[in-house]
Amino acid sequence: MQKTTDQHNIILIGIDTLRADHLGCYGYHRPTSPAIDALAKESVLFENCFSQAPITAPSFMSIMTSRYPTYHGVVSNIGGTGRGGRMYVLDQNIPTMAEILKKEGYVTGAFTDGGNLYGKLGFDRGFEYYSMNLKYEFQMPGIIPKDEIFKWLESNSSKKFYLFFHTFAVHNPWAVPNKYLKIFDHNYNGKLLVSQLLMDKLKRPGRSPRVPFLEIVDKEDKKDIDYLKAIYDSAVRYVDDFVGELLAFLEKLKIDKNTIIVFTADHGEEFLEHGILGHKQFYNELLHVPLIIKAPGFKEFVKINDEIQSIDIMPTVLDLLNIRNIAPIHGMSLISPRSRDNEPITLAEAQGLGYAIRYKKYKYIFPAYKSYKVREDELYDLEKDPSENNNIALQNLDIVEEMLCRREHELYSRVTLPHPRRKIIYLEHPFT
Ligand SMILES: [Zn+2]
Structure with a gap:
Protein backbone atom coordinates (compact mmCIF):
# COMPACT_ATOMS: atom_id res chain seq x y z
CA MET A 1 0.00 0.00 0.00
CA LYS A 41 -10.58 -7.21 -5.42
CA GLU A 42 -9.50 -3.56 -5.48
CA SER A 43 -8.15 -3.65 -1.96
CA VAL A 44 -5.72 -5.18 0.46
CA LEU A 45 -7.38 -8.01 2.33
CA PHE A 46 -5.93 -8.97 5.69
CA GLU A 47 -6.57 -12.65 6.19
CA ASN A 48 -5.70 -12.73 9.87
CA CYS A 49 -7.06 -9.69 11.67
CA PHE A 50 -8.09 -10.20 15.29
CA SER A 51 -10.27 -7.90 17.35
CA GLN A 52 -9.47 -6.73 20.86
CA ALA A 53 -12.68 -8.03 22.44
CA PRO A 54 -15.59 -10.35 21.60
CA ILE A 55 -18.05 -7.62 22.61
CA THR A 56 -18.97 -4.29 21.10
CA ALA A 57 -17.90 -1.36 23.26
CA PRO A 58 -14.35 -2.48 24.18
CA SER A 59 -13.66 -3.66 20.64
CA PHE A 60 -14.87 -0.55 18.84
CA MET A 61 -13.13 1.71 21.36
CA SER A 62 -9.89 -0.12 20.58
CA ILE A 63 -10.47 0.60 16.89
CA MET A 64 -11.16 4.28 17.64
CA THR A 65 -8.17 4.80 19.96
CA SER A 66 -5.63 2.13 18.90
CA ARG A 67 -5.29 0.99 22.50
CA TYR A 68 -6.00 -2.29 24.24
CA PRO A 69 -9.17 -2.13 26.37
CA THR A 70 -7.19 -1.91 29.63
CA TYR A 71 -5.69 1.30 28.31
CA HIS A 72 -8.78 3.02 26.95
CA GLY A 73 -10.89 2.03 29.94
CA VAL A 74 -14.12 1.09 28.17
CA VAL A 75 -13.59 -2.49 29.28
CA SER A 76 -17.16 -3.75 29.07
CA ASN A 77 -20.47 -3.08 27.42
CA ILE A 78 -23.07 -0.88 29.03
CA GLY A 79 -24.06 -2.54 32.29
CA GLY A 80 -21.05 -4.80 31.94
CA THR A 81 -21.79 -8.35 32.92
CA GLY A 82 -24.21 -7.19 35.60
CA ARG A 83 -27.34 -5.08 35.54
CA GLY A 84 -28.09 -1.44 35.27
CA GLY A 85 -26.90 1.44 33.21
CA ARG A 86 -23.28 1.69 34.29
CA MET A 87 -21.10 2.98 31.56
CA TYR A 88 -17.36 3.22 31.36
CA VAL A 89 -16.41 6.41 29.61
CA LEU A 90 -13.28 7.10 27.62
CA ASP A 91 -10.68 9.17 29.47
CA GLN A 92 -10.73 12.75 28.18
CA ASN A 93 -6.98 12.66 27.65
CA ILE A 94 -7.10 9.83 25.13
CA PRO A 95 -7.55 11.10 21.59
CA THR A 96 -9.86 9.30 19.18
CA MET A 97 -9.25 8.92 15.47
CA ALA A 98 -12.16 11.29 14.81
CA GLU A 99 -10.62 13.97 17.04
CA ILE A 100 -7.28 13.65 15.29
CA LEU A 101 -8.88 13.87 11.84
CA LYS A 102 -11.09 16.78 12.86
CA LYS A 103 -8.01 18.69 14.01
CA GLU A 104 -6.52 17.98 10.60
CA GLY A 105 -9.46 19.68 8.96
CA TYR A 106 -11.70 16.73 8.15
CA VAL A 107 -15.47 17.06 8.32
CA THR A 108 -16.55 14.20 10.58
CA GLY A 109 -19.81 12.28 10.68
CA ALA A 110 -20.86 8.97 12.24
CA PHE A 111 -23.92 6.87 11.50
CA THR A 112 -24.26 4.18 14.13
CA ASP A 113 -26.98 1.99 15.52
CA GLY A 114 -26.14 3.34 19.00
CA GLY A 115 -26.56 0.79 21.80
CA ASN A 116 -23.06 0.00 22.97
CA LEU A 117 -21.83 2.67 20.61
CA TYR A 118 -23.69 5.16 22.75
CA GLY A 119 -22.04 8.50 22.06
CA LYS A 120 -21.48 9.44 25.70
CA LEU A 121 -19.08 6.54 26.19
CA GLY A 122 -16.70 8.67 24.16
CA PHE A 123 -17.63 7.31 20.76
CA ASP A 124 -19.05 10.67 19.68
CA ARG A 125 -15.85 12.56 20.48
CA GLY A 126 -14.48 14.27 17.40
CA PHE A 127 -17.65 13.79 15.38
CA GLU A 128 -19.49 16.92 14.38
CA TYR A 129 -22.46 14.74 13.62
CA TYR A 130 -23.11 11.50 15.57
CA SER A 131 -26.26 9.62 14.70
CA MET A 132 -27.64 6.73 16.76
CA ASN A 133 -30.27 4.75 14.98
CA LEU A 134 -31.51 2.91 18.09
CA LYS A 135 -33.04 5.16 20.66
CA TYR A 136 -33.93 2.62 23.32
CA GLU A 137 -32.20 -0.20 25.07
CA PHE A 138 -32.80 -3.51 23.33
CA GLN A 139 -34.77 -1.93 20.56
CA MET A 140 -34.52 -4.02 17.45
CA PRO A 141 -31.60 -3.29 15.20
CA GLY A 142 -32.79 -0.76 12.74
CA ILE A 143 -32.90 -0.66 9.03
CA ILE A 144 -29.80 1.04 7.66
CA PRO A 145 -30.61 4.77 7.33
CA LYS A 146 -29.11 5.05 3.90
CA ASP A 147 -31.00 8.20 2.87
CA GLU A 148 -29.56 10.03 5.87
CA ILE A 149 -26.07 8.76 5.07
CA PHE A 150 -26.26 9.62 1.38
CA LYS A 151 -27.59 13.08 2.18
CA TRP A 152 -24.64 13.72 4.49
CA LEU A 153 -22.23 12.42 1.86
CA GLU A 154 -23.73 14.58 -0.84
CA SER A 155 -23.54 17.74 1.23
CA ASN A 156 -19.93 17.06 2.27
CA SER A 157 -18.54 15.56 -0.93
CA SER A 158 -16.67 18.72 -1.85
CA LYS A 159 -14.78 18.73 1.47
CA LYS A 160 -12.41 16.16 2.88
CA PHE A 161 -14.36 14.02 5.30
CA TYR A 162 -14.26 11.09 7.70
CA LEU A 163 -17.41 9.00 7.81
CA PHE A 164 -17.91 6.14 10.26
CA PHE A 165 -20.72 3.70 9.57
CA HIS A 166 -21.90 1.04 12.03
CA THR A 167 -24.88 -1.30 11.98
CA PHE A 168 -26.32 -4.05 14.19
CA ALA A 169 -28.07 -5.66 11.21
CA VAL A 170 -25.83 -8.74 11.49
CA HIS A 171 -26.35 -8.92 15.27
CA ASN A 172 -29.07 -11.26 16.50
CA PRO A 173 -32.03 -11.33 16.13
CA TRP A 174 -31.20 -10.36 12.54
CA ALA A 175 -34.23 -8.18 11.94
CA VAL A 176 -33.42 -7.46 8.35
CA PRO A 177 -36.14 -6.74 5.78
CA ASN A 178 -38.37 -9.74 5.17
CA LYS A 179 -37.22 -10.28 1.61
CA TYR A 180 -33.81 -11.35 2.94
CA LEU A 181 -34.96 -13.79 5.59
CA LYS A 182 -35.41 -16.81 3.36
CA ILE A 183 -32.83 -16.27 0.67
CA PHE A 184 -30.48 -18.94 2.00
CA ASP A 185 -33.02 -21.40 3.38
CA HIS A 186 -36.19 -21.46 1.31
CA ASN A 187 -37.52 -24.69 2.69
CA TYR A 188 -37.09 -24.31 6.40
CA ASN A 189 -40.12 -25.57 8.29
CA GLY A 190 -38.72 -26.20 11.76
CA LYS A 191 -39.62 -24.65 15.07
CA LEU A 192 -38.22 -21.19 14.49
CA LEU A 193 -40.63 -19.05 12.59
CA VAL A 194 -38.27 -16.19 12.94
CA SER A 195 -40.11 -13.26 11.53
CA GLN A 196 -43.26 -14.09 13.53
CA LEU A 197 -41.20 -14.62 16.65
CA LEU A 198 -39.53 -11.28 16.24
CA MET A 199 -42.80 -9.51 15.74
CA ASP A 200 -44.19 -11.06 18.94
CA LYS A 201 -41.19 -9.94 20.93
CA LEU A 202 -41.37 -6.48 19.51
CA LYS A 203 -44.86 -6.08 20.90
CA ARG A 204 -43.45 -6.33 24.41
CA PRO A 205 -41.93 -2.94 25.11
CA GLY A 206 -38.94 -2.89 27.40
CA ARG A 207 -38.15 -6.57 26.85
CA SER A 208 -35.11 -7.68 25.02
CA PRO A 209 -36.00 -9.68 21.96
CA ARG A 210 -32.48 -11.00 21.84
CA VAL A 211 -32.18 -13.23 24.87
CA PRO A 212 -35.53 -15.03 24.52
CA PHE A 213 -34.79 -15.39 20.85
CA LEU A 214 -31.67 -17.39 21.50
CA GLU A 215 -33.25 -19.29 24.40
CA ILE A 216 -36.00 -20.63 22.19
CA VAL A 217 -33.51 -22.29 19.87
CA ASP A 218 -33.29 -26.04 20.26
CA LYS A 219 -29.55 -26.49 20.54
CA GLU A 220 -29.89 -30.20 19.84
CA ASP A 221 -31.71 -29.63 16.59
CA LYS A 222 -29.27 -29.15 13.73
CA LYS A 223 -32.05 -27.72 11.57
CA ASP A 224 -32.56 -24.87 14.02
CA ILE A 225 -28.87 -24.05 14.11
CA ASP A 226 -28.60 -24.27 10.35
CA TYR A 227 -31.50 -21.89 10.05
CA LEU A 228 -29.87 -19.43 12.44
CA LYS A 229 -26.83 -19.48 10.21
CA ALA A 230 -29.03 -18.96 7.17
CA ILE A 231 -30.69 -15.85 8.58
CA TYR A 232 -27.33 -14.58 9.83
CA ASP A 233 -26.07 -14.98 6.29
CA SER A 234 -29.16 -13.20 4.99
CA ALA A 235 -28.32 -10.28 7.25
CA VAL A 236 -24.78 -10.25 5.86
CA ARG A 237 -26.27 -10.08 2.37
CA TYR A 238 -28.49 -7.17 3.42
CA VAL A 239 -25.42 -5.29 4.65
CA ASP A 240 -23.56 -6.25 1.49
CA ASP A 241 -26.30 -4.75 -0.65
CA PHE A 242 -25.89 -1.50 1.28
CA VAL A 243 -22.12 -1.56 0.83
CA GLY A 244 -22.68 -1.96 -2.92
CA GLU A 245 -25.05 1.00 -2.97
CA LEU A 246 -22.65 3.09 -0.92
CA LEU A 247 -19.76 2.39 -3.28
CA ALA A 248 -21.96 3.17 -6.29
CA PHE A 249 -23.00 6.43 -4.65
CA LEU A 250 -19.36 7.44 -4.19
CA GLU A 251 -18.87 6.84 -7.92
CA LYS A 252 -21.90 8.94 -8.69
CA LEU A 253 -20.48 11.76 -6.58
CA LYS A 254 -17.14 11.23 -8.37
CA ILE A 255 -15.29 10.82 -5.08
CA ASP A 256 -14.60 7.09 -5.31
CA LYS A 257 -11.05 7.67 -6.52
CA ASN A 258 -10.07 9.79 -3.56
CA THR A 259 -11.86 7.95 -0.78
CA ILE A 260 -10.12 5.39 1.38
CA ILE A 261 -12.44 2.57 2.43
CA VAL A 262 -11.77 0.50 5.54
CA PHE A 263 -14.13 -2.42 6.04
CA THR A 264 -14.05 -4.34 9.32
CA ALA A 265 -16.07 -5.71 12.25
CA ASP A 266 -15.87 -5.62 16.04
CA HIS A 267 -16.24 -9.38 16.65
CA GLY A 268 -17.93 -12.44 15.20
CA GLU A 269 -20.73 -14.74 16.26
CA GLU A 270 -20.72 -18.27 17.63
CA PHE A 271 -23.12 -20.98 16.47
CA LEU A 272 -22.35 -23.60 19.13
CA GLU A 273 -18.78 -24.17 17.90
CA HIS A 274 -17.77 -23.94 21.54
CA GLY A 275 -21.05 -24.64 23.26
CA ILE A 276 -22.98 -21.38 23.12
CA LEU A 277 -24.82 -19.03 20.82
CA GLY A 278 -23.91 -15.36 20.72
CA HIS A 279 -20.58 -13.74 21.49
CA LYS A 280 -18.75 -13.74 24.77
CA GLN A 281 -15.93 -16.23 24.31
CA PHE A 282 -12.47 -15.79 22.83
CA TYR A 283 -12.36 -18.44 20.11
CA ASN A 284 -11.59 -17.61 16.51
CA GLU A 285 -15.22 -17.44 15.36
CA LEU A 286 -15.49 -14.47 17.74
CA LEU A 287 -12.14 -12.73 17.32
CA HIS A 288 -11.31 -13.30 13.66
CA VAL A 289 -12.72 -10.26 11.87
CA PRO A 290 -12.53 -9.05 8.29
CA LEU A 291 -10.22 -6.19 7.42
CA ILE A 292 -10.26 -4.85 3.88
CA ILE A 293 -8.57 -1.57 3.01
CA LYS A 294 -8.99 0.17 -0.30
CA ALA A 295 -6.58 3.04 -0.69
CA PRO A 296 -6.21 5.08 -3.87
CA GLY A 297 -3.20 3.97 -5.84
CA PHE A 298 -3.57 0.41 -4.72
CA LYS A 299 -5.58 -1.56 -7.25
CA GLU A 300 -4.46 -5.11 -6.98
CA PHE A 301 -6.17 -7.83 -5.06
CA VAL A 302 -3.56 -8.52 -2.43
CA LYS A 303 -3.97 -10.86 0.48
CA ILE A 304 -1.77 -10.44 3.50
CA ASN A 305 -1.69 -13.23 6.00
CA ASP A 306 0.32 -11.59 8.79
CA GLU A 307 -1.42 -11.69 12.13
CA ILE A 308 -2.58 -8.16 12.79
CA GLN A 309 -5.12 -6.51 15.08
CA SER A 310 -7.99 -4.04 15.06
CA ILE A 311 -5.80 -1.53 16.89
CA ASP A 312 -3.64 -1.35 13.75
CA ILE A 313 -6.44 0.31 11.77
CA MET A 314 -6.07 3.81 13.20
CA PRO A 315 -2.28 4.13 12.71
CA THR A 316 -2.66 2.71 9.19
CA VAL A 317 -5.28 5.30 8.25
CA LEU A 318 -3.20 8.12 9.75
CA ASP A 319 -0.10 6.80 8.01
CA LEU A 320 -1.93 6.68 4.67
CA LEU A 321 -2.82 10.34 5.20
CA ASN A 322 0.69 11.32 6.30
CA ILE A 323 -0.57 12.40 9.70
CA ARG A 324 2.31 12.23 12.13
CA ASN A 325 3.06 13.26 15.68
CA ILE A 326 0.25 11.43 17.38
CA ALA A 327 0.37 10.36 21.02
CA PRO A 328 1.75 6.86 21.76
CA ILE A 329 -0.60 3.99 20.92
CA HIS A 330 -0.47 0.21 20.92
CA GLY A 331 -1.32 -0.33 17.27
CA MET A 332 1.14 -0.24 14.38
CA SER A 333 0.72 0.99 10.86
CA LEU A 334 0.28 -1.80 8.36
CA ILE A 335 2.18 0.12 5.69
CA SER A 336 5.31 1.13 7.59
CA PRO A 337 8.02 -1.18 8.89
CA ARG A 338 6.80 -2.81 12.05
CA SER A 339 9.00 -3.39 15.05
CA ARG A 340 7.09 -6.43 16.24
CA ASP A 341 7.13 -8.29 12.92
CA ASN A 342 9.37 -10.99 14.27
CA GLU A 343 7.17 -11.71 17.22
CA PRO A 344 3.61 -10.75 16.38
CA ILE A 345 1.22 -11.14 19.24
CA THR A 346 -2.48 -10.42 19.35
CA LEU A 347 -4.44 -9.74 22.52
CA ALA A 348 -8.12 -9.60 23.37
CA GLU A 349 -9.78 -8.84 26.70
CA ALA A 350 -13.06 -7.79 28.27
CA GLN A 351 -13.96 -7.21 31.88
CA GLY A 352 -15.73 -10.21 33.35
CA LEU A 353 -15.16 -12.36 30.27
CA GLY A 354 -11.43 -13.00 30.40
CA TYR A 355 -8.68 -12.63 27.86
CA ALA A 356 -6.83 -14.34 25.05
CA ILE A 357 -3.30 -14.27 23.66
CA ARG A 358 -2.10 -15.45 20.24
CA TYR A 359 1.62 -15.85 19.91
CA LYS A 360 3.43 -17.92 17.31
CA LYS A 361 1.33 -21.03 16.72
CA TYR A 362 -0.33 -20.97 20.13
CA LYS A 363 -3.37 -19.41 21.64
CA TYR A 364 -3.99 -19.08 25.34
CA ILE A 365 -7.43 -18.28 26.75
CA PHE A 366 -8.40 -17.42 30.30
CA PRO A 367 -12.22 -17.82 30.24
CA ALA A 368 -13.19 -15.68 33.24
CA TYR A 369 -16.88 -15.79 32.44
CA LYS A 370 -17.07 -19.48 33.27
CA SER A 371 -17.88 -20.48 36.83
CA TYR A 372 -14.89 -21.20 39.03
CA LYS A 373 -15.64 -24.94 38.99
CA VAL A 374 -15.26 -25.29 35.24
CA ARG A 375 -12.76 -22.54 34.55
CA GLU A 376 -9.32 -23.64 33.51
CA ASP A 377 -6.41 -22.37 31.47
CA GLU A 378 -6.83 -23.15 27.81
CA LEU A 379 -3.98 -23.57 25.37
CA TYR A 380 -4.36 -24.54 21.73
CA ASP A 381 -1.85 -25.39 19.04
CA LEU A 382 -3.45 -23.52 16.15
CA GLU A 383 -1.46 -25.37 13.50
CA LYS A 384 -2.63 -28.79 14.61
CA ASP A 385 -5.93 -27.68 16.07
CA PRO A 386 -7.23 -24.56 14.27
CA SER A 387 -10.76 -25.08 15.58
CA GLU A 388 -9.50 -24.90 19.18
CA ASN A 389 -10.93 -28.12 20.55
CA ASN A 390 -7.95 -29.85 22.11
CA ASN A 391 -6.83 -28.04 25.24
CA ILE A 392 -3.15 -28.81 25.84
CA ALA A 393 -2.51 -26.39 28.71
CA LEU A 394 -1.86 -28.91 31.45
CA GLN A 395 0.72 -30.77 29.37
CA ASN A 396 2.48 -27.54 28.40
CA LEU A 397 2.72 -25.30 31.43
CA ASP A 398 6.02 -23.88 30.17
CA ILE A 399 4.24 -22.58 27.06
CA VAL A 400 1.44 -21.17 29.23
CA GLU A 401 4.06 -19.32 31.26
CA GLU A 402 5.64 -17.96 28.10
CA MET A 403 2.26 -16.77 26.81
CA LEU A 404 1.52 -14.98 30.09
CA CYS A 405 4.94 -13.29 30.03
CA ARG A 406 4.40 -12.19 26.42
CA ARG A 407 1.07 -10.66 27.37
CA GLU A 408 2.62 -8.76 30.27
CA HIS A 409 5.30 -7.44 27.96
CA GLU A 410 2.83 -6.41 25.27
CA LEU A 411 0.49 -4.71 27.75
CA TYR A 412 2.94 -3.12 30.13
CA SER A 413 6.37 -2.79 28.50
CA ARG A 414 6.39 -2.53 24.72
CA VAL A 415 4.63 0.83 24.70
CA THR A 416 4.59 3.06 27.73
CA LEU A 417 1.12 4.47 28.15
CA PRO A 418 -0.47 5.97 31.24
CA HIS A 419 -3.41 4.05 32.62
CA PRO A 420 -6.66 5.79 31.81
CA ARG A 421 -8.51 7.69 34.48
CA ARG A 422 -11.44 5.44 35.33
CA LYS A 423 -14.66 7.28 34.61
CA ILE A 424 -18.09 5.80 35.19
CA ILE A 425 -21.53 7.24 34.72
CA TYR A 426 -24.84 5.72 35.67
CA LEU A 427 -28.04 6.43 33.89
CA GLU A 428 -31.35 4.90 34.79
CA HIS A 429 -32.01 4.40 31.13
CA PRO A 430 -28.79 4.68 29.19
CA PHE A 431 -30.29 5.22 25.77
CA THR A 432 -32.56 8.16 26.44
ZN1 LIG B 1 -20.62 -5.89 18.65
Missing part, protein backbone atom coordinates in the same frame (compact mmCIF):
# COMPACT_ATOMS: atom_id res chain seq x y z
CA GLN A 2 1.37 3.39 -0.80
CA LYS A 3 0.96 6.57 1.13
CA THR A 4 -1.33 9.19 -0.22
CA THR A 5 -2.01 12.84 0.35
CA ASP A 6 -4.26 14.48 2.85
CA GLN A 7 -6.77 15.23 0.14
CA HIS A 8 -8.44 11.89 0.60
CA ASN A 9 -11.63 11.05 2.41
CA ILE A 10 -11.98 8.17 4.85
CA ILE A 11 -14.95 5.85 5.21
CA LEU A 12 -14.70 3.35 8.06
CA ILE A 13 -17.33 0.63 7.83
CA GLY A 14 -17.68 -1.30 11.09
CA ILE A 15 -20.20 -4.12 10.83
CA ASP A 16 -21.20 -5.36 14.25
CA THR A 17 -20.92 -9.15 14.79
CA LEU A 18 -19.58 -10.01 11.33
CA ARG A 19 -17.27 -13.01 11.42
CA ALA A 20 -14.70 -13.04 8.66
CA ASP A 21 -15.38 -16.59 7.51
CA HIS A 22 -18.95 -15.81 6.41
CA LEU A 23 -17.77 -13.56 3.58
CA GLY A 24 -17.05 -14.89 0.10
CA CYS A 25 -13.67 -13.15 -0.02
CA TYR A 26 -12.71 -15.07 3.13
CA GLY A 27 -13.73 -18.38 1.56
CA TYR A 28 -17.39 -18.74 2.52
CA HIS A 29 -19.48 -21.09 0.38
CA ARG A 30 -22.66 -18.97 0.22
CA PRO A 31 -22.95 -15.81 -1.91
CA THR A 32 -23.31 -13.55 1.13
CA SER A 33 -21.07 -10.76 -0.09
CA PRO A 34 -20.77 -10.02 -3.82
CA ALA A 35 -20.25 -6.28 -3.26
CA ILE A 36 -17.72 -6.74 -0.46
CA ASP A 37 -15.91 -9.36 -2.55
CA ALA A 38 -15.74 -6.88 -5.44
CA LEU A 39 -14.38 -4.24 -3.06
CA ALA A 40 -11.78 -6.73 -1.84
